[in-house]
Amino acid sequence: MKVKVWIVTTEFPPHHGGGIATYCKHTVQMLTAYGHEVCVITPDEKVEDFVLENNHLFTIYRFKPGRNQVYRHMGYVAALSYDVSERIRWLMEKIGIPDVIECQDYLGIGYFLLSRKRTLDDAFVDVPIVVTLHAPKYLCDEVGQAPLFNFPDYWTGEMERYCLRAADHVISPSNFLASHLLARGELEPTLVSVVPNPFEPEDTEVHVKDDTAFVCLGRLQYIKGQDHLISQLSSFWDSGFPYKVKFVGGDSFFHPRNTSFAEYLKRKYQGYLERGLIEFEGLMPPEGVREIISKAGVLFVPSLFDNYPYTVLEAMAAGCIVVTSSSGGQREIVEHRKSGFLYSLCGDPTFSDVFRDVLALTSDEKGSIRRRAQQRVREVSGYEAVIERKLESYEAAIRTSKPNKYPFRVHIQQQPIIQTNRQPGMLSIVIPYYNMGEWIQDTLDSLMNITYQKYEIIVVDDGSNDPTSIKRLSDLERMYPIRVLRKQNEGLALTRNYGAAHAQGEFLAFLDADDCVEPTYYSRAICILKKYSNVSFVGSWVRYFGDSQDIWPTWDPEPPYLLVHNTVNSSGLVYRTDHFITHGLNDPKFAYGMEDYESVIRMVAAGCRGVVIPEPLFLYRVRPDSMSRQFNTYMQNFLYRLITEKHRLFYQSYVHEVANLLNNNGPFYTFDNPSFETRPPISPAAKDSFSGDLIPVDIKWRLFELWKSKMFRKTLKLLFRMRIDRLFSR
Numbered sequence: 001m002k003v004k005v006w007i008v009t010t011e012f013p014p015h016h017g018g019g020i021a022t023y024c025k026h027t028v029q030m031l032t033a034y035g036h037e038v039c040v041i042t043p044d045e046k047v048e049d050f051v052l053e054n055n056h057l058f059t060i061y062r063f064k065p066g067r068n069q070v071y072r073h074m075g076y077v078a079a080l081s082y083d084v085s086e087r088i089r090w091l092m093e094k095i096g097i098p099d100v101i102e103c104q105d106y107l108g109i110g111y112f113l114l115s116r117k118r119t120l121d122d123a124f125v126d127v128p129i130v131v132t133l134h135a136p137k138y139l140c141d142e143v144g145q146a147p148l149f150n151f152p153d154y155w156t157g158e159m160e161r162y163c164l165r166a167a168d169h170v171i172s173p174s175n176f177l178a179s180h181l182l183a184r185g186e187l188e189p190t191l192v193s194v195v196p197n198p199f200e201p202e203d204t205e206v207h208v209k210d211d212t213a214f215v216c217l218g219r220l221q222y223i224k225g226q227d228h229l230i231s232q233l234s235s236f237w238d239s240g241f242p243y244k245v246k247f248v249g250g251d252s253f254f255h256p257r258n259t260s261f262a263e264y265l266k267r268k269y270q271g272y273l274e275r276g277l278i279e280f281e282g283l284m285p286p287e288g289v290r291e292i293i294s295k296a297g298v299l300f301v302p303s304l305f306d307n308y309p310y311t312v313l314e315a316m317a318a319g320c321i322v323v324t325s326s327s328g329g330q331r332e333i334v335e336h337r338k339s340g341f342l343y344s345l346c347g348d349p350t351f352s353d354v355f356r357d358v359l360a361l362t363s364d365e366k367g368s369i370r371r372r373a374q375q376r377v378r379e380v381s382g383y384e385a386v387i388e389r390k391l392e393s394y395e396a397a398i399r400t401s402k403p404n405k406y407p408f409r410v411h412i413q414q415q416p417i418i419q420t421n422r423q424p425g426m427l428s429i430v431i432p433y434y435n436m437g438e439w440i441q442d443t444l445d446s447l448m449n450i451t452y453q454k455y456e457i458i459v460v461d462d463g464s465n466d467p468t469s470i471k472r473l474s475d476l477e478r479m480y481p482i483r484v485l486r487k488q489n490e491g492l493a494l495t496r497n498y499g500a501a502h503a504q505g506e507f508l509a510f511l512d513a514d515d516c517v518e519p520t521y522y523s524r525a526i527c528i529l530k531k532y533s534n535v536s537f538v539g540s541w542v543r544y545f546g547d548s549q550d551i552w553p554t555w556d557p558e559p560p561y562l563l564v565h566n567t568v569n570s571s572g573l574v575y576r577t578d579h580f581i582t583h584g585l586n587d588p589k590f591a592y593g594m595e596d597y598e599s600v601i602r603m604v605a606a607g608c609r610g611v612v613i614p615e616p617l618f619l620y621r622v623r624p625d626s627m628s629r630q631f632n633t634y635m636q637n638f639l640y641r642l643i644t645e646k647h648r649l650f651y652q653s654y655v656h657e658v659a660n661l662l663n664n665n666g667p668f669y670t671f672d673n674p675s676f677e678t679r680p681p682i683s684p685a686a687k688d689s690f691s692g693d694l695i696p697v698d699i700k701w702r703l704f705e706l707w708k709s710k711m712f713r714k715t716l717k718l719l720f721r722m723r724i725d726r727l728f729s730r
Contacts, residue, residue, distance in 0.1 A: 061087065068086060097127060108158075129168050136161075155561075161409050169191050169397035171194075172192055197381060220250065321361075412606075429511055451519050506577060518619065524613055528611060539554055570599065594640075
């Protein structure tokens with residue numbers, strides 16, 4: 001069977017030469033060589049808008065990121081993921097629907113594609129989506145001593161984790177990474193396949209090797225193990241070993257030392273650098289790297305944590321003697337002492353033992369290892385060895401039955417629900433009303449356009465005392481199919497509870513008397529509730545109107561971030577009525593507000609989970625006299641104190657994460673969207689020392705987002721004037 005595959009990636013040749021780009025290049029070549037149809041979707045800063053090219057082998061769609069309005073409402077990485085989902089929707093209308101879409105795990109590029117699929121977007125719901133593991137950023141940051149809780153990197157990690165849970169199938173190139181993620185509970189065992197990365201060497205000739213050429217190839221990063229390698233080599237150099245080691249690869253930022261990793265290594269090992277035993281070549285073009293590999297006698301891969309490194313495959317294919325740590329999928333490639341050498345970072349055999357064995361090799365032994373290395377690459381990663389397993393993983397995704405459980409990242413056992421006798425399928429829309437005569441007709445008009453057919457509208461008048469509002473509601477009661485309940489004034493929390501108690505429907509929605517909804521909101525939400533047995537409530541993104549025209553992208557309410565900041569429009573959710581009445585009734589102690597946020601926390605703590613439709617289907621009126629506009633810092637801190645006291649046990653379960661989120665990003669009221677930057681950017685001096693960036697586009701957009709700050713620009717201008725004044729005063 002011929003398969004139509006779309007590959008979504010942030011890296012593709014010729015603009016990128018890293019592991020992901022190499023994977024995409026060989027995967028495309030392998031699939032097309034066996035007659036399958038391939039389309040690559042990738043961002044490209046070099047195109048004006050987008051380019052859709054079709055050659056005789058495959059189709060490639062390159063688009064310029066930053067053009068979609070969503071970049072105004074989310075940080076770059078999250079916005080790019082949303083942009084990708086929009087581009088794929090357009091492509092499906094343009095060239096047809098693929099049999100399967102494959103996304104990289106890195107940066108959670110498939111997050112919104114999967115989120116829209118799981119929230120039953122018609123465009124994506126029936127398209128199988130595979131996520132291929134390269135190296136999730138959150139794992140790299142964890143091992144690489146980078147900050148784990150700073151926004152937006154923390155949220156990028158949450159997006160990556162969601163992709164692993166929500167995919168129809170996950171492909172891991174190595175048993176090493178698959179086992180690691182399974183042990184952490186971040187993969188479903190039945191939805192993962194181990195398929196080695198494909199690699200077909202272009203040049204199988206073993207070039208003349210320089211036995212004194214020792215090379216370490218890879219980006220300078222703590223996780224890549226160069227620090228560990230130099231510390232191990234130091235005893236050999238101190239004992240008279242005369243040969244230098246050449247380090248080839250771009251630089252990166254080393255957070256614990258607040259400098260580049262290259263500068264850190266140069267300072268730490270200055271003596272060896274001055275003796276000419278260490279040489280940093282920096283980032284090199286692919287042809288330069290190939291030239292170095294072709295001559296290298298020994299190539300070191302000292303990674304502290306790795307997946308299935310192409311560096312090892314390329315070096316073995318070129319006939320290098322590879323000396324690598326066993327902390328990664330490279331141990332599934334290299335046969336110790338036969339096609340290369342493996343050493344343990346914290347056990348036997350040690351690096352010293354292995355390196356002494358390498359130095360003692362005879363010419364014949366070296367030749368045998370080099371020949372076996374080339375043969376081994378073909379056995380484990382040659383196209384012929386990989387293609388069937390790759391196709392089987394695609395077919396597994398296609399066969400995957402549509403789940404009736406939503407893929408939440410955090411498992412929370414649901415507490416018992418008190419079941420009541422309500423009308424199946426009916427939606428009860430409760431509108432709390434207090435002196436809102438100026439706005440309520442807009443709200444009712446929006447409800448007259450909803451696509452969901454079986455509903456009732458309950459307006460609860462909370463003791464209005466404005467004559468105009470009282471008369472207005474009486475007039476509207478005769479004009480619209482609404483049921484009006486009147487009671488004494490008790491506040492918003494008890495008014496919502498009163499309306500819920502009188503609701504007849506299986507489903508329940510709250511709508512403030514000055515807000516509106518898009519026609520499809522309730523239909524979409526109830527479809528999700530009917531589909532997933534583990535979902536208790538549904539929300540959506542919010543579009544502001546009135547005094548603001550902005551959009552608030554909301555997120556699935558999952559701890560620990562939910563305990564730091566509200567992630568949903570909690571005043572406009574759609575619930576299973578019994579779930580809300582059992583675990584979500586508003587607490588009147590929250591007289592200043594946030595009663596709906598506290599309700600969400602209480603429901604989630606009870607295992608009543610919620611999801612967000614990533615579309616602005618709820619319309620929130622922004623007006624100067626609204627309740628939320630009366631908030632101040634003292635009021636917010638008081639309400640958060642009430643929340644943490646009431647949910648002390650729930651917070652204790654996540655105290656480590658909550659403390660770190662607040663320590664890294666500041667108080668909850670200083671941020672509103674975890675996909676945006678909250679910490680100071682990397683210093684220009686450190687950035688200038690890089691020959692490459694860990695996430696070039698992300699750093700670039702961090703600086704751009706900072707530049708958008710008026711205070712930052714004013715500060716720069718002030719510093720510039722001070723500098724000029726000092727120059728002229730000399």
